[in-house]
Amino acid sequence: MVFGASGPQTGEESQAAHAGRTRWTWWAGTPGDDQDDGRAGGRSRRERAAVAGGVVLALAGGVSVVWGDLVPGTPGWYLWADVIGGAAACAALWWCRRRPVAAGLVAVALAIPAAAASVAAGIATLLVALHRRPPAAVAVGAAWVAASLTRFALRPPGLAPYPVWALVAVLFGGAVTGWGILARTRRQLLASLAERARRAEADQRQRAQEARRAERLDIAREMHDVLAHRLSLLAVHAGALRFNAAATPAEVAEAAEVIRASAHQALQELRGVIGVLRRHPGDQPACALPPSAEQPPAGLEPLVAESRRAGMSVDLREHGIRFADLPEPTRRTAYRVVQEGLTNARKHAPGRPVTVEVRGTAGQELTVEVHNPPPAGPRAELAATGAGAGLAGLEERVTLAGGRLDRGPAGDGGFRLAARLPWPRGGVAE
Numbered sequence: 001m002v003f004g005a006s007g008p009q010t011g012e013e014s015q016a017a018h019a020g021r022t023r024w025t026w027w028a029g030t031p032g033d034d035q036d037d038g039r040a041g042g043r044s045r046r047e048r049a050a051v052a053g054g055v056v057l058a059l060a061g062g063v064s065v066v067w068g069d070l071v072p073g074t075p076g077w078y079l080w081a082d083v084i085g086g087a088a089a090c091a092a093l094w095w096c097r098r099r100p101v102a103a104g105l106v107a108v109a110l111a112i113p114a115a116a117a118s119v120a121a122g123i124a125t126l127l128v129a130l131h132r133r134p135p136a137a138v139a140v141g142a143a144w145v146a147a148s149l150t151r152f153a154l155r156p157p158g159l160a161p162y163p164v165w166a167l168v169a170v171l172f173g174g175a176v177t178g179w180g181i182l183a184r185t186r187r188q189l190l191a192s193l194a195e196r197a198r199r200a201e202a203d204q205r206q207r208a209q210e211a212r213r214a215e216r217l218d219i220a221r222e223m224h225d226v227l228a229h230r231l232s233l234l235a236v237h238a239g240a241l242r243f244n245a246a247a248t249p250a251e252v253a254e255a256a257e258v259i260r261a262s263a264h265q266a267l268q269e270l271r272g273v274i275g276v277l278r279r280h281p282g283d284q285p286a287c288a289l290p291p292s293a294e295q296p297p298a299g300l301e302p303l304v305a306e307s308r309r310a311g312m313s314v315d316l317r318e319h320g321i322r323f324a325d326l327p328e329p330t331r332r333t334a335y336r337v338v339q340e341g342l343t344n345a346r347k348h349a350p351g352r353p354v355t356v357e358v359r360g361t362a363g364q365e366l367t368v369e370v371h372n373p374p375p376a377g378p379r380a381e382l383a384a385t386g387a388g389a390g391l392a393g394l395e396e397r398v399t400l401a402g403g404r405l406d407r408g409p410a411g412d413g414g415f416r417l418a419a420r421l422p423w424p425r426g427g428v429a430e
Helices: 011-019 031-036 045-069 078-099 100-110 117-133 132-152 162-243 250-278 301-309 326-346 381-387 389-400
Strands: 002-004 007-009 314-317 354-360 365-372 404-409 415-422
Touching: 002 404, 011 031, 011 389, 031 301, 045 078, 045 117, 078 117, 078 132, 100 132, 100 404, 117 162, 132 162, 132 415, 162 250, 326 354, 326 365, 326 389, 389 404, 389 415
Parallel strands: 314 354
Antiparallel strands: 002 007, 354 365, 365 415, 404 415
């Protein structure tokens, strides 16, 4: 992994970035080097002020050297070399803002004949180490040391023998280059950490949004499962009461009682769902909640009996499977599959017989299938009330339980809803 200004990069990303360049022209200071430092182009106001300060410092050093050249006995070419070379090196130092390596090498070359350019060459070496890769920084630093050694040979500074000045040049060049590389590495590390923090914060926000969305889907799915079944039962009973004009007062009273009981049960289940949603994970329930909202149902018989009381013909085939022996996730999901299948059959094929079949083997899988033949008459009134949200939510529920849901037309033109759910041996879900 490679650390860049925009954060960690993989090897493939790094190779792709290098492939986009025709060549690595470190001596010309390509824009790619600016991007490596986290800058798309140009310098900040703070950096311009720093470069301007460096130019002033280089001018001060050059002026002091030129002032020393005015001492009697100094060779005449020293003065002209220092004036011209020092001025040119200071100008090149200003261009280090755009092309640090090229301008640095120019300043270093001018420092060979002109001692007045030595300060500008040292500052240029530092700027290269601050803004370019270590190979370029080391190359310019080595060039500065070589230029200093050559100048000391051409213009012995006195006060100390040549080996001492050579040691000073090597130590100073190494210190300047190392300091610049260290500062550049630290800046890149801070930029990388800041980018990582920004990405981590963005990822956290994304995960929070996804969690809220998943929670809303769970709530919508649970509300649909609880209310759609009860409300469809209410609609069937109310429709029967509406079209049975010859009903006796006793039959009307019985139908009204069924509607009242169904509405009461729907409210109870709705309260149970809301109570579950409001409860914190560590809280204990204050009262027993309905099976569909809190506890896994014990069997399919109550569900089938409700549909039969609404006038449906339901054939339940459990093939000796005890619903209570199923693991809790499988049992709850199987219950929802049958509930949704009966609700859809009641809405789209009223009056038609429905077959509910449960089969399977412990240690393999459980198959729950609900089948109804095609409707006998015109499209039922309740068929227009669905939007497919129930089947979509059921498919999500079955998938989360580790199963697979098959839905669609049957061979006889009816509708088949079948779920294959895991049934681990011992009643414990894997």
